[in-house]
Amino acid sequence: MSNPDWYDSGFPHIWLPYTQMKTVRPALPASRTYGTRIVLADGRELIDGVASWWTAAHGYNHPHIAQAVEAQLKKMPHVMLGGLVHEPALTLAERLSNLLPGTLNHVFFSDSGSVAVEVAMKMATQYWLNRGARGRTKFIAFKGGYHGDTIATMSVCDPEEGMHSLFTGVLPEHYVIDLPRDDETAAAFPRAPGRARSGSRRASIASAAAEKSPTVNWRSCRAAPISPRPGTFRAAVASWWKCWPCVVAA
Ligand SMILES: Cc1ncc(COP(=O)(O)O)c(C=O)c1O
Numbered sequence: 001m002s003n004p005d006w007y008d009s010g011f012p013h014i015w016l017p018y019t020q021m022k023t024v025r026p027a028l029p030a031s032r033t034y035g036t037r038i039v040l041a042d043g044r045e046l047i048d049g050v051a052s053w054w055t056a057a058h059g060y061n062h063p064h065i066a067q068a069v070e071a072q073l074k075k076m077p078h079v080m081l082g083g084l085v086h087e088p089a090l091t092l093a094e095r096l097s098n099l100l101p102g103t104l105n106h107v108f109f110s111d112s113g114s115v116a117v118e119v120a121m122k123m124a125t126q127y128w129l130n131r132g133a134r135g136r137t138k139f140i141a142f143k144g145g146y147h148g149d150t151i152a153t154m155s156v157c158d159p160e161e162g163m164h165s166l167f168t169g170v171l172p173e174h175y176v177i178d179l180p181r182d183d184e185t186a187a188a189f190p191r192a193p194g195r196a197r198s199g200s201r202r203a204s205i206a207s208a209a210a211e212k213s214p215t216v217n218w219r220s221c222r223a224a225p226i227s228p229r230p231g232t233f234r235a236a237v238a239s240w241w242k243c244w245p246c247v248v249a250a
Pocket of ligand 1: 114115
């Protein structure tokens with residue numbers, strides 16, 4: 001069956017993510033979706049077993065979400081939060097605050113997961129600058145972690161997956177340590193930032209790779225080094241599923 005016209009004319013002009021375009025098999029032309037299904041241009045239907053990552057919670061074309069998006073687009077598609085606020089932003093901020101634990105009660109909106117992580121890293125950095133502490137230029141991240149594909153987020157990803165050696169000299173260098181996986185390694189974890197602090201520069205951040213270890217009681221792992229206490233900054237980054245990687249300046 002032949003491809004649609006838009007496929008043949010457009011495909012030579014696209015770079016797909018995580019893909020070697022010289023060796024990639026021709027991508028399938030998708031034309032519409034519903035529920036768990038992706039309908040191809042020739043009418044064949046696929047069951048989306050990986051839920052395209054981002055549709056895992058509600059599937060495609062959920063009527064409530066479609067209706068809400070349509071209504072909002074007609075009323076006010078976008079107004080920047082520059083000297084202005086609006087009801088959807090404030091209502092969502094309040095609802096998210098109510099979901100967050102402890103004293104986490106402010107929300108900063110950004111446009112992607114990578115940018116959200118970068119925002120949290122900048123907030124933690126600025127927290128110390130505002131307190132007059134200079135030299136806190138290092139982050140502590142966990143092996144196996146994934147935080148995005150921008151330069152700063154790659155630098156706190158797993159060194160292999162984040163291609164640290166390939167990008168040496170471009171990526172900022174941080175401390176990437178083993179993720180605590182049981183009581184023993186969790187107990188050892190508080191020493192890691194201590195070691196980091198003994199260097200010429202001091203580490204200011206721990207960043208989580210929680211989705212790699214869903215069986216670990218992450219709350220107890222992180223409790224010791226980053227328990228909320230006076231003088232501690234915490235930022236939770238809401239990801240595309242129920243996981244709250246945490247950036248901490250302690
Ligand atoms: C934990 C985590 N952080 C960050 C990201 C990056 O998000 P985005 O692709 O929206 O930049 C992802 C994406 O899968 C993620 O799973």
